[in-house]
Amino acid sequence: MHSTSKYVGGHSDLIGGAVVAADAELHQRLQYIAMAVGAIQGPFDSYLALRGLKTLDLRMTRQSSNALTIAEHLQQHPAIEDVIYPGLPSHPQHVLCKQQMKTGGAVVTVRLKGGLEEAKAVIGRLKYFVLADSLGGVESMINHAFTMSHGGMPVEEKYAIGITEGLLRLSVGAEAVDDLIAELDYALEAISG
Numbered sequence: 241m242h243s244t245s246k247y248v249g250g251h252s253d254l255i256g257g258a259v260v261a262a263d264a265e266l267h268q269r270l271q272y273i274a275m276a277v278g279a280i281q282g283p284f285d286s287y288l289a290l291r292g293l294k295t296l297d298l299r300m301t302r303q304s305s306n307a308l309t310i311a312e313h314l315q316q317h318p319a320i321e322d323v324i325y326p327g328l329p330s331h332p333q334h335v336l337c338k339q340q341m342k343t344g345g346a347v348v349t350v351r352l353k354g355g356l357e358e359a360k361a362v363i364g365r366l367k368y369f370v371l372a373d374s375l376g377g378v379e380s381m382i383n384h385a386f387t388m389s390h391g392g393m394p395v396e397e398k399y400a401i402g403i404t405e406g407l408l409r410l411s412v413g414a415e416a417v418d419d420l421i422a423e424l425d426y427a428l429e430a431i432s433g
Contacts, residue, residue: 244289246376247346250299254288256281299378299414304343306420307412311348313421319358319428321406324349347375348410355405358431359384362408365427368415375411380420383409 242248244256261267274280281289304327311325323330326337327344337344352358363371369382373389383389385403398404412420 248292250292250378252377256285302414303346306417307346307348309417319432320350321353322351346412350408352406361430362427365430368423378414380413381411
C-alpha cells in the first residue's frame, strides 16, 4: 500500500494511493472489493499521479540532496538538540538506510533546545517552509507534530514515541538549498539569543 498523494504526485494537488499484491488470489480479492465499493481513483487524479512519476527521480534526487545538506548544517547549530535523519552517520539506522535506500530521503526531523514557545517562534519566522500537516511536495513544508499530525494523541503517548513540544519535521523541497539554510538560520535566531 502506497500513498501517491506525497512524493509520487509531488505537487500537493492529488489525493490517491496504490495497492500492489504479488499474490494472484489476494490481488483478485482486492480488485473485487475495489469494484464492489467503487474505490477507484478518478481520471484526473490518475493523470496527476502519472504526471508526477515523470519527474519523481529528479525531484527526489534534488530534495534528498537538499535534506542531507540541511541535516548536516543543523547538526552544528547551537539551538538544535538533535537532528534525526537516516542519511547521517549519527542515526541509529544509518547502516540499514545505506543498504535499502539511495539516500536518506527528504524529511529531516529536528528537536529544538526548548519547547512549544521556541517551536512557535521558529515557525513564525519561516516563509519558504509552509506550515502544513503534509509532506512530499516540491515545496518545503514544516510540521509541528505535537500540535498538528499527532495533536489528538494523549501527551504521555506522544512522549513515549519521542514527540515533544520542540520537535519539528521538515519536508525539504526542491528550492535552492542555500536559501533554505539561510531561512532556517534566520528562524533559529529567534531562540538562539
